[in-house]
Amino acid sequence: MINIIGLGYIGLPTALMIAKYGVKVVGTDYNIELITTLNEGKVTFEEKGLKELFQEAIANGIEFTTEYQKTHTYIIAVPTPYLKESKKLDSKYVVSAVNSILDICEKGAAIIIESTISPGTIDKYVRLVIEERGFVIGEDVHLLHAPERIIPGNMIFELENNSRTIGADNPEIAEKIKGLYSHFCKAEIVITDIRSAEMSKVVENTYRDINIAFANELAKICRTDKMNVYEIIRIANKHPRVDILQPGPGVGGHCISVDPWFLVGDYPDLTNLILTARKINDSMPRHVLGRIRDIMRKHDIKDISKVGIYGLTYKENVDDTRESPTLQLLERMDEHLAFGVKIFDPFVKKRIVDHQFMNFEDFLNEIEILVIMVGHDHIKYNMNLIKGKIILDTKNICTFDDAYKL
Ligand SMILES: NC(=O)c1ccc[n+]([C@@H]2O[C@H](COP(=O)([O-])OP(=O)(O)OC[C@H]3O[C@@H](n4cnc5c(N)ncnc54)[C@H](O)[C@@H]3O)[C@@H](O)[C@H]2O)c1
Incomplete structure (x- = not known):
């Protein structure tokens, strides 16, 4: 037994x-x-x-x-x-x-x-x-x-x-x-x-954290100079020895956002790259917040309650919200006294944050700007419902020409 x-x-x-x-x-x-x-x-x-x-x-x-x-x-x-x-x-x-x-x-x-x-x-x-x-x-x-x-x-x-x-x-x-x-x-x-078993597991997750951080840093560089990061990564990955992951709104969950810290904690003098990668990934919710501010200004929207965040989980098609980029983003918003943003996630059936909606259409009726933080299949299959909204798509899943990206 x-x-x-x-x-x-x-x-x-x-x-x-x-x-x-x-x-x-x-x-x-x-x-x-x-x-x-x-x-x-x-x-x-x-x-x-x-x-x-x-x-x-x-x-x-x-x-x-x-x-x-x-x-x-x-x-x-x-x-x-x-x-x-x-x-x-x-x-x-x-x-x-x-x-x-x-x-x-x-x-x-x-x-x-x-x-x-x-x-x-x-x-x-x-x-x-x-x-x-x-x-x-x-x-x-x-x-x-x-x-x-x-x-x-x-x-x-x-x-x-x-x-x-x-x-x-x-x-x-x-x-x-x-x-x-x-x-x-x-x-x-x-x-x-x-x-070796202990180390190899932590190394695997740290490798992914660093690779994602590289993609996120590229996204910031490309944003500054109006280049399309997705197109650039797509082309670069055609090189037979290049495999860059996709940028996103941050890294959450119980593995990739946690395990690299073990190495930083145990080897503080030797972990410059690993620590920097962690900091870049942790900075992404703040970057998203900056993008929301820019878009609100551009469209002359002053009321934060007109902004809706789609996705509370740390990755698509699961119900696990631990350390999720959206929870990190809400913390940043709290720090800036930006209360009242609306939230929806089809996988999260319990109310865990303020202004969380349980029905997608009710949620959409309340908002003008939709921020896609998680690429659940649910939203991919419901693109017709979000037409007409101002969209900030941090996961590069929306095919509308006018959707804003990271
Ligand atoms: N979740 C993932 O995707 C994932 C992937 C790979 C590895 N891991 C690792 O696996 C481990 C478990 O992660 P998880 O996500 O399953 O955690 P979890 O929090 O979902 O589950 C842990 C469970 O252990 C129970 N527990 C805690 N202390 C106990 C004790 N002394 N006796 C009996 N029960 C106890 C808790 O009540 C809880 O139900 C972690 O080390 C995590 O890093 C997680």
């Missing part, structure tokens, strides 16, 4: 996927409300294919509880935020989960950390806790790090088709755990040491 600890965006699909392939799984989360919802037969977030996978896992006897289980294999998928001041990883959730496992696990149990952690986290925090509790690593428990790469919106497909990494102290244990992941993962599973 496998006990999965933490049933959020990563832990839940992972638990369901393992159960689908016939392994006995118990999912544990200390959030009682979340466990109650799952036990009522409902999934806790929107994701393509998740409901179907949930049904398959239920049919195979998956269980959900707030209690840790006595067993031989644990997968930890708890949050790993960074500390706002030092930018270092906050390991408290991982350490707490490891402690609870030690209270109950069988001798020789494998503890697999899937949460993203900065290089050295297992050495600095996890080993220490285990040794302080009098456990011998490699005998009483085995440690592994198997970071997750799946992207919200395509999680189920990517769980089965992405290559994975397993970092371990002991290659034999690594092979055993590779066997577990091979139940559902059809792609290559690379075995390495723990520190």
